[in-house]
Amino acid sequence: MRLSIQLPGTGERGSDILIEEGAMERALGEMEVLLGGRRPFWIWDERVAALWLDRARELEWPVRSDEGMIRFRFSEANKRLAAIELLARELMRAGADRGGALVAVGGGVTGDMVGFLAAVFMRGIPHFQIPTTLLAQVDSSIGGKTGVDLPEGKNLIGAFHQPRGVWIDPRFLSSLPPEEMRQGMAEVIKTAMIGDEVLWRYVESHSESLRKREPEALARIISGCCLFKAHVVEADEKESGRRRVLNFGHTVGHAIEKVSGYEIPHGDAVAMGMMAATTLAVSWGRFPPADLARLEKLCQFWELPTRLPRALSPERVLDALGADKKRVSGALHFVLPVRIGETVEVIDPDLKDLRKVLESLAG
Numbered sequence: 001m002r003l004s005i006q007l008p009g010t011g012e013r014g015s016d017i018l019i020e021e022g023a024m025e026r027a028l029g030e031m032e033v034l035l036g037g038r039r040p041f042w043i044w045d046e047r048v049a050a051l052w053l054d055r056a057r058e059l060e061w062p063v064r065s066d067e068g069m070i071r072f073r074f075s076e077a078n079k080r081l082a083a084i085e086l087l088a089r090e091l092m093r094a095g096a097d098r099g100g101a102l103v104a105v106g107g108g109v110t111g112d113m114v115g116f117l118a119a120v121f122m123r124g125i126p127h128f129q130i131p132t133t134l135l136a137q138v139d140s141s142i143g144g145k146t147g148v149d150l151p152e153g154k155n156l157i158g159a160f161h162q163p164r165g166v167w168i169d170p171r172f173l174s175s176l177p178p179e180e181m182r183q184g185m186a187e188v189i190k191t192a193m194i195g196d197e198v199l200w201r202y203v204e205s206h207s208e209s210l211r212k213r214e215p216e217a218l219a220r221i222i223s224g225c226c227l228f229k230a231h232v233v234e235a236d237e238k239e240s241g242r243r244r245v246l247n248f249g250h251t252v253g254h255a256i257e258k259v260s261g262y263e264i265p266h267g268d269a270v271a272m273g274m275m276a277a278t279t280l281a282v283s284w285g286r287f288p289p290a291d292l293a294r295l296e297k298l299c300q301f302w303e304l305p306t307r308l309p310r311a312l313s314p315e316r317v318l319d320a321l322g323a324d325k326k327r328v329s330g331a332l333h334f335v336l337p338v339r340i341g342e343t344v345e346v347i348d349p350d351l352k353d354l355r356k357v358l359e360s361l362a363g
Ligand SMILES: NC(=O)c1ccc[n+]([C@@H]2O[C@H](COP(=O)([O-])OP(=O)(O)OC[C@H]3O[C@@H](n4cnc5c(N)ncnc54)[C@H](O)[C@@H]3O)[C@@H](O)[C@H]2O)c1
Pocket: 045, 047, 048, 051, 074, 075, 076, 079, 106, 107, 108, 109, 110, 112, 132, 133, 134, 135, 136, 139, 140, 141, 142, 143, 144, 145, 146, 154, 155, 172, 173, 174, 175, 176, 177, 180, 183
């Protein structure tokens, strides 16, 4: 599938996105056109380079491992400004200037960091994304959010910088550890729940093909997610309204991550957050109970938690939600499903109701 994100009136160029088994074979030729004579600097997640460079040569993928290629050990632990400086200095050593462009090959951490580096290096140069985790393919490579963490919290330093091109090849997922697959599936389930009932039914009916990482099935769900995210980003690039729908499951999810001291992975927290929001919607008679059971079943298939762990008290999750609310803008925006594929936004839901829901989900 080929998609393009247009951002009219923003003065920013949009992104061309290609999702297919074979996207990598096409990347070089297409990139050359988009580069318009700029010199590309490929920045690889070291782990992905170790797994894929030899294979890439066999497959005749247009990757270079010589001049203009940087490998870096990207991880959430070094998603920091200090690493951006290191990478910028590597670029200087490699001879990069204002006429360069960056190509990020790796997961969401690589994409966020290389995107941010591109936003600030020489006051901004173009960049391209080649995402290699499910999470990066369905979520983080699309939309232009880039950045790094602070000790005080994740993604607190950043910039909007749209990639010129995104090449998504599902074959990269054949080497992804099951844990990373699971985490990415939480975002797939989220997207289907908020925006695409057809995608939802596809995920339900193709669980086995997806578990076997069949490229065709993967390409189908990645396309569905990218299509939805592209529409949302086009309508609201900088998150003033519509983009908030993407936060389904994330309000409670973030509170859970925080209370656990970030021990609970993001996808797990989002799964619990989706269960909480959906159970709340059911308790208000706004969502069919049978579809809550479908959500639970799908999460269970992907081994995503549907109950809060015993060590996590609902009270502390509510406190964390309250603290977030004070910090943001005084109101809690809560995305609730009304049916599979459609949500509404509720501002400041009754926390007593949410407490009951969290208590009912406590392990
Ligand atoms: N920009 C956005 O809109 C956005 C959205 C969601 C998440 N994010 C960010 O994304 C980050 C998480 O991304 P992630 O989950 O991809 O993490 P990640 O980049 O750390 O990748 C996870 C692990 O998988 C490895 N890996 C990557 N591709 C592989 C492959 N094909 N085979 C084997 N191993 C592979 C990596 O080396 C790493 O160890 C977070 O920092 C989060 O803040 C950004």
